[in-house]
Amino acid sequence: MHLELHIKSGSRSGEVIRLNEVGSQLEPSSWVKExxxxxLLLxxxxxxxxxxxxxxxxxxxxxxxxxxxxxxxxxWKPQRQKNRSLECLFINYFGLAELSVELEDEEExxxxxxxxxxxxxxxxxxxQNVEDMLSYLATLGDEQLHSLFQTTKHGAGFKEGSTSPNGSLERLEHTIDKLSFLFQSLFSKPITKLLPEHRVLQASGEEDLDDSALGWLLDxxxxxxxxxxxxxxxxEFNDRMYKAHSVQVPVLKESSNLYENQVVHGFIVTLLNEADKQLTNYNRTGSLKSAFSEEMPEGYSSFFTQVNRFKKELLGNQIERCVRAIDRLKFLKHSLDKAIPVTNYILDRPILTQKAEAQQSYxxxxxxxxxxxxxxxxxxxxxxxxxAIKSIPTLFESYTYYRIGESLNNILNPTKKGQKPIGSLMHDIDGNEISLIREPTYWMPKNSRSNESLYINSEGKVLKSGKVKPRSSQHKYSHRCPDVVIEVRKENRPSKLIVLDAKYTYPxxxxxxxxxxxxxxxxHxxxxxxxxKNLVCSMTIVHPMGDADESLQSFHSLDYSIEGSMPVSPSLQALGLQLGLSQDSDRLGETLKLLLKQAGVAIPENLQLPLFIS
Incomplete structure (x- = not known):
C-alpha cells in the first residue's frame, strides 16, 4: 500500500510523489514546498x-x-477557501512531516x-519565524532552559537533584582548577617507599655477594x-679464585607505585572518561541534516539547517570548553605518568589513608x-x-512554554528579573503556590491512570461517523493534554487552572x-x-502575531473581558506573540498578570513592571 501525493500548483504541477508504508522497502525520501x-490518493x-x-x-x-x-x-482533494484559492495541505508546516491514515471497515x-x-x-x-524562535531560545542559556524543563511531560525522566550539562561541565572545570593547584605541591613531595631492586652492575671486586648474587653468577x-x-x-671454588665482570646486587629504589598515587591517577582517568562522555553527548545531541540540501528550491529553507545553527549557537561554547577540559586533563595525566608512575589505577571510591590525610595536597x-x-x-x-523537534508547530509549542515561563517569573519575582535560573514553581505574596506545567495529562475518571492527577477529563461523549456515542475510558487517547497549564493552589480554597494552548496558525x-x-x-x-466547582478559569489560544493584528482578542465584550471592569470566568481569548527578540509589541506579560489576578493570585503591585514599554 502506498500514498500518492499529486502536486496541483507551481513549477512542479503534475508531478506525483509516492510514499511507501513504513517497514516496507522505501524509495528515496521526498520533499514538498509548504x-x-x-x-492525496490511497x-x-x-x-x-x-x-x-x-x-x-x-x-x-x-x-x-x-x-x-x-x-x-x-x-483528499484540496478545499476551496473563501478567497477562492485552493488550500495548501502543508501551509505553515516546516520540517519532517509524518503522514498516517486511519482506515475503518464495516465492523468499525x-x-x-x-x-x-x-x-x-x-x-x-x-x-524567519523559526530563526526568531530559535534565537530567543538560545538567549535563555543552559541553566534557564534546564530549570524550566523540570516539570514538563517530556522531562518525566528528570532525576531529583540532577544537574544541567553546563552545571556538570562547570564542576568539571572547577575540579581541574583545584587539582592543578594541588598537584604543584604533590609533585614536589610525592608519597614514595624505598623498595629493594636487583640490578646488574659492573663489578669492582669489593661487592659483598649474598646467596642471590651467587645464584645469579652460577646461572x-x-x-x-x-x-x-x-x-x-x-x-673461591676448588682452590681457584674467580672474578665477575658484572654482578647482580640489591639496590634500594624509591617507588611511587603505592595506593595513594594509584588513587590520584585513577581520579584523573575518571575525569577524562567523564569529559569524553560529556563531549560525546554534546556532539550526538540533535545531529540533523537535510537529505535535499543540493535540491532545495530557490527562496525556500530547510528546518534542519536552522536547527543545526541553533545547536552551534547554544552548545558551541560548551563544546569548546569540554575540549579544553580534556586537553588539560591529558596534560595532567602526562605529568603524573612522568613524575609519579604507577602500574594500576583506583577507579572506585577511595579510602582516605593515614599517609594521604597527613599530607595536605593528597x-x-x-x-x-x-x-x-x-x-x-x-x-x-x-x-x-x-x-529532536522536527516541525515548526512543535517548535512553537516549546517557544510558547519558555516565553510564558520567563514572563511568569518576571511577574511573581520582579526583583529577580534576569537572574538565572528561573523556576517552574513559584509563590505569590500571600503564599499561594503557582506551578507552571507543560503538557499535563488528565485522564477520564474510570481510566486506570486517572489517579495520577487530582484532576480528570470529564468528557463522556464523542462524535463518531456522524453519530454521538459513549466515549471509551480505557483507550490510550482517553485523556486531554493542554500545552501549558498554570495551576494556582490556595490553602483551604479550590484550586484554579489557567490553560494556554499554542497553535502555529493565523490569528x-x-x-x-x-x-x-x-x-x-x-x-468543559x-x-x-x-x-x-469550576476548575479552569481561563482558556487562551497562543499564536504568532500577525503583521497588523491586535495582540489580544477577547471573546467577551470589553466590560466582561479580562481587561474590563467585570471580567467573567472562565475567560476566553486569543493572544498573539511577537516571535523576534524584540517582544515589546505583544502583550504576553500584561495578559498573564490579568489571568493570574482572575485566578486569585496576589501580585506584588508595588514592584510590578510597566504594562507597556515605551
Missing part, C-alpha cells in the same frame, strides 16, 4: 469504508470515496497505516673469569575524588527534546477554530475529581 497545492482493500488522514494534530477525512470490486480509492475495526516521512521546505516568512658463568689475585676475586585530592562520587549526573532531556483561525475547540476540550472537559 505552499504547493496537493491532492488505494486500499475493498473492506475499508472510511479513511482519515493524520498530519501532526490535524485529522482530515477523505473528501471522495470510490468503490470498485477489489479496492476502495480514498481521495480500525487500522493505522504509517507512511515514509517527507521534508517540507518553508518560505522565507516561516523560515651466568660467561661473566666469570679465573684470577690470581685474591683481593680482586669475588669467590588529602585535598582524596576529598575531591570522594565528593565526585556524590555528584549528580547531568540531565540531557532538555537538549534531547529541543533538538483568525486561532480565534474562530481553535478557541471554540479548546473551550470544549479543556474548559477538565474538572476536579472531588468537587463540581
Amino acid at each position: 505552499n504547493e497545492v496537493i491532492e 488505494r486500499a482493500p475493498a473492506k475499508f469504508q472510511s479513511a482519515t488522514l493524520n498530519l501532526y494534530d490535524h485529522r482530515v477525512a477523505a473528501t471522495y470515496v470510490d468503490f470498485d470490486e477489489n479496492h476502495t480509492n480514498f481521495v 475495526s480500525k487500522v493505522i497505516k504509517n507512511f515514509a516521512p517527507l521534508e517540507v521546505f518553508a518560505s522565507k516568512l516561516n523560515a 651466568n658463568l660467561s661473566v666469570v673469569e679465573e684470577v690470581d689475585d685474591i683481593d680482586r676475586a669475588h669467590f 588529602r585535598g585530592v582524596f576529598i575531591e575524588y570522594i565528593n565526585w562520587f556524590e555528584r549528580s549526573c547531568p540531565d540531557w532531556s532538555v537538549y534531547q527534546n529541543l533538538l 483568525t483561525l486561532a480565534f474562530s477554530k481553535y478557541l471554540p475547540e479548546c473551550t470544549m476540550k479543556y474548559v 472537559g477538565i474538572h476536579n475529581r472531588s468537587n463540581n
Whole structure:
C-alpha cells in the first residue's frame, strides 16, 4: 500500500510523489514546498469504508470515496477557501512531516497505516519565524532552559537533584582548577617507599655477594673469569679464585607505585572518561541534516539547517570548553605518568589513608575524588527534546512554554528579573503556590491512570461517523493534554487552572477554530475529581502575531473581558506573540498578570513592571 501525493500548483504541477508504508522497502525520501497545492490518493482493500488522514494534530477525512470490486480509492482533494484559492495541505508546516491514515471497515475495526516521512521546505516568512524562535531560545542559556524543563511531560525522566550539562561541565572545570593547584605541591613531595631492586652492575671486586648474587653468577658463568689475585676475586671454588665482570646486587629504589598515587591517577582517568562522555553527548545531541540540501528550491529553507545553527549557537561554547577540559586533563595525566608512575589505577571510591590525610595536597585530592562520587549526573532531556523537534508547530509549542515561563517569573519575582535560573514553581505574596506545567495529562475518571492527577477529563461523549456515542475510558487517547497549564493552589480554597494552548496558525483561525475547540476540550472537559466547582478559569489560544493584528482578542465584550471592569470566568481569548527578540509589541506579560489576578493570585503591585514599554 502506498500514498500518492499529486502536486496541483507551481513549477512542479503534475508531478506525483509516492510514499511507501513504513517497514516496507522505501524509495528515496521526498520533499514538498509548504505552499504547493496537493491532492492525496490511497488505494486500499475493498473492506475499508472510511479513511482519515493524520498530519501532526490535524485529522482530515477523505473528501471522495470510490468503490470498485477489489479496492476502495480514498481521495483528499484540496478545499476551496473563501478567497477562492485552493488550500495548501502543508501551509505553515516546516520540517519532517509524518503522514498516517486511519482506515475503518464495516465492523468499525480500525487500522493505522504509517507512511515514509517527507521534508517540507518553508518560505522565507516561516523560515524567519523559526530563526526568531530559535534565537530567543538560545538567549535563555543552559541553566534557564534546564530549570524550566523540570516539570514538563517530556522531562518525566528528570532525576531529583540532577544537574544541567553546563552545571556538570562547570564542576568539571572547577575540579581541574583545584587539582592543578594541588598537584604543584604533590609533585614536589610525592608519597614514595624505598623498595629493594636487583640490578646488574659492573663489578669492582669489593661487592659483598649474598646467596642471590651467587645464584645469579652460577646461572651466568660467561661473566666469570679465573684470577690470581685474591683481593680482586669475588669467590673461591676448588682452590681457584674467580672474578665477575658484572654482578647482580640489591639496590634500594624509591617507588611511587603505592595506593595513594594509584588513587590520584585513577581520579584523573575518571575525569577524562567523564569529559569524553560529556563531549560525546554534546556532539550526538540533535545531529540533523537535510537529505535535499543540493535540491532545495530557490527562496525556500530547510528546518534542519536552522536547527543545526541553533545547536552551534547554544552548545558551541560548551563544546569548546569540554575540549579544553580534556586537553588539560591529558596534560595532567602526562605529568603524573612522568613524575609519579604507577602500574594500576583506583577507579572506585577511595579510602582516605593515614599517609594521604597527613599530607595536605593528597588529602585535598582524596576529598575531591570522594565528593565526585556524590555528584549528580547531568540531565540531557532538555537538549534531547529541543533538538529532536522536527516541525515548526512543535517548535512553537516549546517557544510558547519558555516565553510564558520567563514572563511568569518576571511577574511573581520582579526583583529577580534576569537572574538565572528561573523556576517552574513559584509563590505569590500571600503564599499561594503557582506551578507552571507543560503538557499535563488528565485522564477520564474510570481510566486506570486517572489517579495520577487530582484532576480528570470529564468528557463522556464523542462524535463518531456522524453519530454521538459513549466515549471509551480505557483507550490510550482517553485523556486531554493542554500545552501549558498554570495551576494556582490556595490553602483551604479550590484550586484554579489557567490553560494556554499554542497553535502555529493565523490569528483568525486561532480565534474562530481553535478557541471554540479548546473551550470544549479543556474548559468543559477538565474538572476536579472531588468537587463540581469550576476548575479552569481561563482558556487562551497562543499564536504568532500577525503583521497588523491586535495582540489580544477577547471573546467577551470589553466590560466582561479580562481587561474590563467585570471580567467573567472562565475567560476566553486569543493572544498573539511577537516571535523576534524584540517582544515589546505583544502583550504576553500584561495578559498573564490579568489571568493570574482572575485566578486569585496576589501580585506584588508595588514592584510590578510597566504594562507597556515605551
